[in-house]
Amino acid sequence: MMASSYSTKEEDGHQSGAPGPGGGVNAKSRKPDNTAFKQQRLPAWQPILTAGTVLPAFFIIGLLFIPIGIGLYVTSNNIKEYEIDYTGVDMSSPCFNCSQNYSWNSTKPCRCSVSFSLDQPFESNVFMYYGLSNYYQNHRRYVKSRDDSQLNGNLNALKDPSKECEPYRMNDGLPIAPCGAIANSLFNDTLELYYNDPNGTKTLIKLVKTGIAWWTDKHVKFRNPVGDGSNLSAVFQGTTKPVNWQKYVYQLDSDPDNNGFINEDLIVWMRTAALPTFRKLYRIIEKQGDATPTLPRGNYTLLVTYNYPVRSFEGRKRMILSTISWMGGKNPFLGIAYITVGSVCFFLGVVLLIIHHKYGSRSNNADISS
C-alpha cells in the first residue's frame, strides 16, 4: 500500500518539470465547478475597434484638440520673453575680457555691463532666469555627486559626507559642506538689472531672491543642521567650503532664512537640469502696482559680476527675462502639437468616414442581405 502511494508520488516528482494541475490523484472523479469564471463565461463587454466605433472618437479628439491647441499657442505667443547672451565670446562683447581671464581665486571680481532695450513693456511679474548651454548637469557622475542627508541637516552626514561626493568630499582633511560636484559648481555670477531712464539716471531694479525654489525643497528636503547655538557658522564648524567657492555656506546670504543649505540659489542649482541646455530661475521682479508695467519699454543695463567660467567647455551663459502664464514660459510646442494632432485626427476621421461608408457598410450589408 505504501509503495503504491509512493509510486504516484514518484511519478509526480519526475514530472515536476511541469507539474500539471490536476495531475494528482485528488483531481480524479471530481466534477469541475460550474462557475462562470472557471467555464470562461464571465459576463463581459466585448468592444471591437471598427471604423464605425472609432470615428466619433477621432472627431471628438479633433474638435477638442484644435481649440485647446489654438488657446495654448495664443497664450504662448502672448508671453514676453527677452534673452541675452553675455558669455563674451566675441571680441565686441562687453564681457569678453572677463571671459578671457578668469581665475577662481582672484579676489577682485570682474564686472561687465551689457546694455539692451525692451521693445515692449513686461506686464505682471517678470521672472529672471540664467541659462547655461552645453552644460551637462545631467551627467551621471555629476547627478549623483551630492549627499541628500547632509543637505537635510543630518549632523553625521555633515561631518562624514557620502562617498558619492568624491572627489569633492574632503578638502584639507575637513569635510566639505555642501559636498559634491553639484554644490561645488554653484552658479556664482551676480546679475543686477538697471533701468536706464530716458533722463539719464540708472535705477536699480529690485530683484526678489526668494520663492525661486520649490516650497517642499526649501522647507523639507533642505534643512540646516541644528547645532548648539543659533549661529550658523558655529553649526558648520569643522567643515570647509567647497573648493570653488569663495564663501562658506553660512555666508551665502545675510537673511538667516535664506542662508546655509536653505539658500534658494543653492537649492535651485541642486535640482539638476534634464538637458544640457537649461535655464534656472534666478530672481523675480515683482509687479509694483497696477499703474506701471513691471518693466517698461526702454533701455536697460545688466551688470554682471563675471565669476562663472564656461568657455573652457564651449558653454554659453544667458540672462532671460520672461513673463509667465498659467502654462509657464514661452513654448509654442504644446500649442502646435495640439493643433497638429487635432487636425490629423479630424482628417483621419474624415478618411475613416469614407472608408466606413464605402467598405464597412458594404461588407456589413452584404453580410446581412446575402
Next chain:
Amino acid sequence: MDFSALRNLISRYCTGEENWVDSRTVYIGHREPPPGTEAYIPQRFPDNRIVSSKYTFWNFVPKNLFEQFRRVANFYFLIIFLVQLIIDTPTSPVTSGLPLFFVITVTAIKQGYEDWLRHKADNAVNQCPVHIIQHGKVVRKQSRKLRVGDVVLVKEDETFPSDLILLSTSRDDGTCFVTTASLDGESSHKTYYAVQDTKSFNTEKEVDMLRATIECEQPQPDLYKFVGRINIYQDRDEPIARPLGSENLLLRGATLKNTEFVYAVAIYTGMESKMALNYQSKSQKRSAVEKSMNAFLVVYLCILISKALINTTLKYVWQSNPNRDEPWYNGKTDHERQRHVMIRAFTDFLAFMVLFNYIIPVSMYVTVEMQKFLGSYFITWDDEMFDEELGEGALVNTSDLNEELGQVEYVFTDKTGTLTENNMEFIECCVDGHVYVPHAICNGQILSGSSGIDMIDSSPGPDGKEREELFFRALCLCHTVQVKEEETVDGIKRGIHQGKATSFYISSSPDEVALVEGMKRLGFTYLRLKDNHMEILNREDEVERFELLEVLNFDSVRRRMSVIVRSSSGHLYLFCKGADSSIFPRVISGKVDRVRARVEHNAVEGLRTLCVAYKALSQEEYHNMCQLLDSAKLALQDRDRKLAEAYDLIERDLVLLGATAVEDRLQEKAADTIESLHKAGMKVWVLTGDKMETAAATCYASKLFRRSTQILELTTKRTEEQSLHDVLFELGRTVLRQHDSLTHDTFSGLSSEFQDYGLIIDGATLSAVMKPAQDDSSGNYREIFLEICRNCSAVLCCRMAPLQKAQIVKLIKASKEHPITLAVGDGANDVSMILEAHVGIGIMGKEGRQAARNSDYAIPKFKHLKKMLLVHGHYYYIRIAELVQYFFYKNVCFIFPQFLYQFFCGFSQQPLYDTAYLTLYNISFTSLPILLYSLIEQHISMDILKRDPSLYRDIAKNCLLRWRIFIYWTFLGLFDSMVFFFGAYFLFDNTTFTSNGQIFGNWTFGTLVFTVLVFTVTLKLALDTHYWTWINHFVVWGSLLFYVVFSLLWGGVIWPFLNYQRMYYVFVQMLSSGPAWLGIGLLVIISLLPDVLKKVLCRALWPTSTERIQNAQKLYQSHRSEFTPLPLLNSSRLDFEAHNVNPRRSGHRSKELMYTHWRGSIGYCTFSSTLGPPGIGRMHRLVGLETSV
C-alpha cells in the same frame, strides 16, 4: 567451463560497461550451488533503497542554485546582477537583484518542497516492512535492506518490494493475480505463473530447502520483456534448467490480488527495478511559441549589445575633447583617472548593458510560466470536457504546450478506442459461409439487408454441424480470457449474470471477451480454467474438459494466437485465431472463398473480423512442437526471434473453420469532430492496426473520407501488380495535376468544387517507402510520398505496428514545412506516437491509462478534442502570442527612451527613470494587466469558435508570432518611445511649464516620460482587449491607480533608509503643472494613434475571417430581434490553400474574389441553429470504396 568463465571475466573488464550486456546470476536464498557446477562471478547488487529525491539537506542550496542558473535566462540575469555589484553602474544592484532573488527563491522553495515530499515518500517506502525467509523462518525487515537473492513472502494486497521471480503461490496451480495499475495503469488482473518445479512449495521450510540459481539479463526498463533461466539443483544431478519469462516476473510496484500469499525471490532491487528504470524523465517538448520567443530574445539581445556598443563608441568619440570628458565642474576621482582606457571602455560597455538590460525582463519568464500554469487550469475546469461516465475531466500533464494546441496542422489518431468506443459487441460469425447471429441482437437494429443470412436454427447438415461445433469450441478455447467469480474486483467488469453464479470475463483484449460472450449466447459457455483444463458448458449442458497444453500468445507482428489442447477423448488440436491476412496464407483447406467473401463484406461494414482455423495434431507432431517451443523458450539470447520462428513453424497447414465479426461502434460525435478538424485546416490521419477494409469503413463513417473523396491506394495489393516506384509516381502525378489546376481554378473563381483526396497506405508498403536507401531512389520515394500526403486531406494508414505509427509522425514532423503534429490515442500501442508528436493527447480509454499517462493532455473522449483544439488551443495561442509580443513591445517602450537620453547626457549612463520605477515597471505597474489578459482574453466567443472551425486557420503557422508582426510591434515600440522622449524633450525645451516660474529637473523629465509610458502601455493593452470582465476593469484601472498612488507615496516622504531623496515631491510638482497634464494626454494619444489606425484600417480594408466574424457577431448582437442568418464569410480559405502564402492578409486581388464568393456560394450559416451535429447514420457504412486511379 573454467576457460569460458575466465574469458568472460577478461572481456568484462576489458570492454567496459557499455558493452556489458551480460547476464547476472542470483543465488536463491544466498545459498551457494553445489560444488562442481559452473563457477560464477559474484556480482555486487545495489540494495533495495529507492532514491527519487534530487537533493539532500546539505547539497540543496548549491545544487539547486546550479540547476537554476543552468537556464540561460537566469544566468543572464545573474551576470547582470554581478556586473552591477562589481562595477560602478548607473542602477543599483537592487533593481535586478530583487526580481532575480524573488524568482530564484520561489523556484527553490517549490523545488525544495517537492523534494521534501519525495524524501518523505522515499523514506516511507524504504522503511516499510517486508517479510524475508531466513533459515526457514519469516523475518521482518525494512524494505531497503532487501537484497538480491532474498526470498520474500508477499501477502494479498501487498505491493511487491522489488522485482521478483515467482517461486510458488498459495494457489495449487502456481498462478497468482496481479494488478499493475500503478505501473502502466492497467487495472485488470494479470496472471503470473510460478516456476513449474517450485510451485508446490507451501511452507517456509520447503522454500528454504531450495537450492537454485537464476541467470537473467541485466535490468532493462522494458516492463514486458524479461528473459532468464532458473537452474534447480536436486540431489547431485545436473541442474534442471527452466526458462523464465515476463510471466514469472513480479514487478516492483504491482499489487498481489486474489492470492493469499506468494513466495518469490528478489532479482532486481532498488534503483535497478524496472519501475525505477522506467521513471526516467521524458524528453521535454517545447512549443513553437517558445521557439519564436527564444528567437525574438536573441534579436533583443543583439539590439541590447549593439545599443551598448553604439553608446560606448559614441561616448569615447564625444569624450575625445578633454573638456567634455572632464569639465571643471565635474571632476573625476584620481582613481578613475588612473584607470586604463580599455578597462574604462569595458566597464562603460558593461554599464550600458546594465542600463539597458531591462529590455529582456525576468518578469517575462515568470509571466509566461504563470500564464501557462494557471491557464491550464481552464482545461481541467472545463465542464464540457467532463465525462459523466468516467467521472473525469481533462487532465493536463504538461502546461508547456497549451498554445501548441492552437497550432496543430496534422492530427494522427488511433482508430480503436479513439474514434471508436472499443466496446466490442459480437455481431455474427460465419462457419463455412453460413452466417450465425446470436439471438440477442437478432431483433436489434442490425438486420442488414444482405442476403444469405442463416439463422442459428437452420442448421446445415450433420457434417456442417460438426464443423460448426468445432468452430464454437475453438472460440471457447482459443483465448486468454479469465473468469472472475466475485463481483468486488476493481477490474473492468464484464458481468454476465448467469443463473447460478455471477461471473464475468476479464481479458486484456475486449475482442476476446466479446467473442467468448458471443459464444455463450450461441450456446457454448466457457466456464473456467482449472488445473490446466479448460471447461466448456456445451449446448446440452454438459461440461467438456480440454487440457490446455500450450498457449502461443498473441502479438502484433504475427497478428494471431493459438492454443494446443487435448480433448477428453485424447485428440490433440491446435486452434488458431487471427487476422484474416495472417490466417488465409496458412490455410490449406476449408471454404476459403466463401469465408473470405463474408470477411470482406463485414470489413466493409466496419466490423472487426477474425478468422478461426484448426489443425488436428498427431502425438508425434505435438511432441515435435513441444521440443521446438521449449528450446526456443529456454534460449537466453534472441529468445523472441526463436519463439517467432517456432510459432511460424507450428502455425501452418491449418484448416479454415470460419470467421467472426465484432462491432466496435463509433464514438459519440466522432464524425462531427473530424469534420470540424478538417474545416479547421488540419489534416487528419488515421493510424490503425486494423485491416484496410475495416479501417476504411470507419473512416467513411467518421467522415474522414466523404463520398466525393477520391481514394488513392498505396497498398501491398497494388504494389504487387505494379512496382512501388510506378505506383508512387502515378499517384504523385495525379495529385500534382489536380494541385496545378486548382491554383488555376481559384483565379477563375470556379474552385469551390475541387477534388479532395484520401490516401490509404498499409504498413508493409509504408516500410517499403521508408526503407533506408540502397541507392538514391529510396530517399526520393519518401519525398514523393510526402508530396502525395501533403495534398491529401485525409490519410489512412492501416496495418500499422506501434513503432510505425511513431515513424509516420516523425516523418511528417521532419518534412520541410515542419508542421505541428498532434497524436491522439488510447492504448499502450499509441504511446510511442504520443511521445513522438509535438502534442500528445491520451484518451482515458478502456485499454488502461498508459496513453493518458504518457500524454501531454488527457481527455475522456475523442469528441473533446474539438473543444480542446478549436477553443482552448485557439485561446491559448492568441493569449500567449499577445503576451510575448506585448512584453517585448512594452520593454522597447521602456528602455528606448533611456537609450535616447544618453545622447543628451553625454553618454554617461545616466538613467532616465528613478530606481523604483526601473525595478517596479515590469514587476508591478505593467505586470498584472497582461497576465490577466493572457489568462482570460477571448477575442471571439467560445460558441463561435466551436461553430466555425475555419477560424482556426486564421492563427495557423504561428502567424501571430511571425517576424513581420514582431517587427511591427518592435517598431510600434520604437515609435512610442520616440514620442515619449521627444514629446517630453520639447516640453522641457529650455523653458518652464509651471505657473510660478520654477524649473523642473531631470527627475521630473524622467517621471513625465515614465508616466506617459505606463499609461500608453496599459491603454494599448486595453485597446487590444476584446473581453472586458469586471476583473479586467479592476486590474487595468487598478494598476494605473496603483502607479499614481505609488508615485505619490514614493515622492511624498523623505525615506530614511535611502541615501538620496531625488524623487521627493517630483511627481506632485509635475502634476501641479497644467501643461504636464496636457502633455501627458497628448503624448498618450499620439502613441496610441498609429496602432488604432492600423487596426481600424486593416479591419475595414483587409479583414481576416476572425475580424469578419467579430464584426458580424457585433451586428448580430445588435440585431438580435430579427433573424438574420449571417453567412460564413471566410471563403477566403480557398485562397489560402491556393496561394499557399500568408493566410492572414490576402492581397487586394483576392479580396475582390472573396466578394464574389460570398455572393455566389454560401457554405453554411454561421448563426443559424440548424447546424446541428450531423447524425452518424448507418448509411455511411454502405458507402463503398471508391478506388480510382
